[in-house]
Amino acid sequence: MGALDDLRVLDLTQVLAGPYCTMLLADMGADVVKVERPGGDLIRSNPPFVTDREREAYGGYFQSVNRGKRSLELDLRTDADREAFLSLVERADVVVENFKAGTMEKFDCGYETLRERNPQLVYSSIRGFGDPRTGETHRQGQPSFDLIAQALGGVMEITGQPDGPPTKVGPGVGDLFTAALNAVGILAAVHHRERTGEGQYVDTAMYDSMVSLCERTVYQYSCDGESPTRQGNSHPTLFPYDSFEAADGHVVIAAFSDGHWEALCEAMDRPDLAADYPDAGSRIANRQALRAEIADWTETVETETMLDLLEGRVPAAPVQNTADIFDDPHIRDRDMLADVDQPGADDRMTIAGSPIKMTETMPEPGGRAPLLDEHRDELLAEIEEATAGRVEGDD
DSSP: OOTTTTOEEEEOOOTTHHHHHHHHHHHTTOEEEEEEOTTOOTTTTOSOOSSOTTTSSSOHHHHHHHTTOEEEEOOTTSHHHHHHHHHHHHTOSEEEEOOOTTHHHHTTOSHHHHHHHOTTOEEEEEESSOOGGGOOOTTTTOOOOHHHHHHHHTTGGGSSOTTSOOOOOSSOHHHHHHHHHHHHHHHHHHHHHHHHSOOEEEEEEHHHHHHHHTHHHHHHHHHHSOOOOOOTTOOSSOSSEEEEEETTEEEEEEOOSHHHHHHHHHHHTOHHHHHHOOSHHHHHHTHHHHHHHHHHHHTTSOHHHHHHHHTTTSOEEEOOOHHHHHHOHHHHHTTOEEEEOOTTOSSOEEEEOOSOOOSSSOOOOOSSOOOTTTTHHHHHHHHHHHHHHHHHHHO
16 A cells, blocks of 8 residues: 555656656555657657667666556547547546646646546646746746756856856756655645645746755845855855765765864864864864865775764765665665666666655555556556446436
8 A cells, every 4th residue: 555546647747857756656656647648758768778779668767767657648639539638637636747838738638628627636737937827937938958947046056166167966956856846746735635625736847946956045145145156065154064085085074063073073183173173163264274184184094994983973974876875785775776677678677766765655666667558458448437437327
């Protein structure tokens, strides 16, 4: 039993933001029906593949964020497929799409039309710049991707080294953070519907989400009137809170509290630093000189030795690559790696597990991603059964 196993979601999204949002819901038990355009999600053919892209049904990109869903290929430009979709809407709890504003209206499947078929429907959209229903702007209708959102929302301006250019964050946070917020909005709307019987429109914009993600820069600018910019891996108001080169790699140390600072100085055998800089203000005022002192120590100590010295007393960690993550027993113990079947390959693919943990209804990836149109027969049979039941009820 999943926490959301009574929730039916129609997922018209593709690529990353929308599929990741509905993946979160699927991992928690929701029945997610991926309604795909003719030819399927644009990202189905994107690499990497386990062995042979010619044999495998889809690549890792699609597999990772579409696990546990059912697939139905529909062309909403045709009357028959549009009617099939509307029949699914009548029995759905949620519809999610990430088209440009106005696209669903071209198919006569916009929110107002779907609400007529199902007044309790929660309709959710993920767009670069939001939907006019929740706040109209001049940017709506413009295309957007993760890179655009990170650039506009301030993420790139505060990412990178001080003497380097604005830098994109590695993970697609413009997509992923927006997707997570959208899932929260959907569940809030479902909760509201349970109390009132009223459906509603949920709208999450990528640009808006990046401003929310950079909340620190907003209050900083409000307070001092200066736009925050790049400062590497350090923090503007906490010190030490940075990465350092070790003898055999890199580590991060977050010792900004007085107690953590004293413990770090003890490990460094530098009680004089603890005595001379006993409070946060003095450490921040002298951060450049103190960073050099810490760096002089870390570069002479191997990572494992350093972490042993600091363990339990100072927040510190190695900078890991993905191979390190695969080898970390914590990741295995937390079920953060999931093996799923890869159609067309002789081996399975490993994808990231669910970070949401629950004691009674533990989320988990619900098996591999679907083949294109794999569930047509069962879904159309459900429509026919529901239609027959409605006709019998009318009689």
